[in-house]
Amino acid sequence: MTVDGTAPATSAGLPASRAGSPIRIRDVDIRFGEFVAVRGASLDIAAGELVCLLGPSGCGKSTLLNAVAGFVRPAAGEVTCGGEAVTGPDVSRGVVFQSAEALFPWLTVRQNVAFGPQMRGVPKARRDAVVDRYLAMVGLAHSAERFPEQLSGGMRQRAQLARVLANDPSVVLMDEPFGALDAQTRLVMQVELDRIWRETGATIVFVTHDIGEAILLGDRIVTMTAGPSAAIKKDYRCDLPRPRDLTDPACAALFRELREDIGAEVARTLRAQGLDDGHDGRPGADRPERTEER
Structure with missing residues (x-):
């Protein structure tokens, strides 16, 4: 509320999915x-x-x-x-840092996104559904099993955003x-953030x-x-x-x-x-x- x-x-006048x-x-x-x-x-x-x-x-x-x-x-x-x-x-206040080094390099993208819900004791079936939702939201479903070093800078920032959103922050x-992103990737990420903000209502x-x-x-x-x-x-x-x-x-x-x-x-x-x-x-x-x- x-x-x-x-x-x-x-801004389009549509109700947000989460307050x-x-x-x-x-x-x-x-x-x-x-x-x-x-x-x-x-x-x-x-x-x-x-x-x-x-x-x-x-x-x-x-x-x-x-x-x-x-x-x-x-x-x-x-x-x-x-x-x-x-x-x-x-956990209600998620932070996305400038550096993509905030991801755990020894974990896959899926494991990185699942880390927060796992630490909070979210059951595996629900946790998997949450991870799938946010990987799809940031366009990384196809890269779920990759490690951070295998991703571009823009993809690592998407993964970091998905990891934050998986904790359902307000x-x-x-x-x-x-x-730190190149100009073209930065423009893409700005458009994506606008879309994700509308979708989450955070x-x-x-x-x-x-x-x-x-x-x-x-x-x-x-x-x-x-x-x-x-x-x-x-x-x-x-x-x-x-x-x-x-x-x-x-x-x-x-x-x-x-x-x-x-x-x-x-x-x-x-x-x-x-x-x-x-x-x-x-x-x-x-x-x-x-x-x-x-």
């Missing part, structure tokens, strides 16, 4: 010793939403995601999922999962530094300021019809707005490092002419 008690719906859980982040500070990675972050994510966290490298996107996963404990503030405080990792947390939080990827996937796009002491900067509602085309005028306009938003943070980081050349982060912005002393 959504936060208002209604059944969640996909996700709402996420609430309130006044969260995250510290590592004396270093403040995130300060005062607050964000509400409705059940069944796909929200992209977008920002330059080092802005705390993954750190905030890890707090929702329960891998990191906030120094202040609170994170809740489904109304329950997040105090540590839980929240799926994705930390730049397609960042809440998805997707970390990326790719503006186009955020526009193609997100119900909302949340930008963050540059670190340290990173914070939530702006929340963009992305109501554009799916599937999306980045050459569409509405998508292109949003792309430009986000590019300026993120560019300003990159410029601020450069200034802090003493590397400022007078550029304000906007593509095509004029730089001041340099005058040489004679």
Whole structure:
């Protein structure tokens, strides 16, 4: 159910097959010793939403995601999922990592996907049905008996997603999962993720530094300021019809707005490092002419 008690719906207006859980982040500070990675972050994510966290490298996107996963404990503030405080990792919050090395290399694809349900004591007949369902969903039924080293990068990420989904999570947390893929495979995976999200109805939080990827996937796009002491900067509602085309005028306009938003943070980081050349982060912005002393 959504936060208002209604059944969640996909962007196409169809009811989701399974409800996700709402996420609430309130006044969260995250510290590592004396270093403040995130300060005062607050964000509400409705059940069944796909929200992209977008920002330059080092802005705390993954750190905030890890707090929702329960891998990191906030120094202040609170994170809740489904109304329950997040105090540590839980099977209800599945994580898809950027690295395909997260798969167990000594297990086949089928065994990798079955691992979670097996550890939870799911009976074999039911476990086999769950594995078959999610292997078919991610298009890997034909590769079930292969080992990870026998798969392409895109196939390994599909296997990792199937392994997470087999635990029936209400929240799926994705930390730049397609960042290491080639451009064409990445486009295929973006389309597949959109389809799988519609089919499962899970809440998805997707970390990326790719503006186009955020526009193609997100119900909302949340930008963050540059670190340290990173914070939530702006929340963009992305109501554009799916599937999306980045050459569409509405998508292109949003792309430009986000590019300026993120560019300003990159410029601020450069200034802090003493590397400022007078550029304000906007593509095509004029730089001041340099005058040489004679």
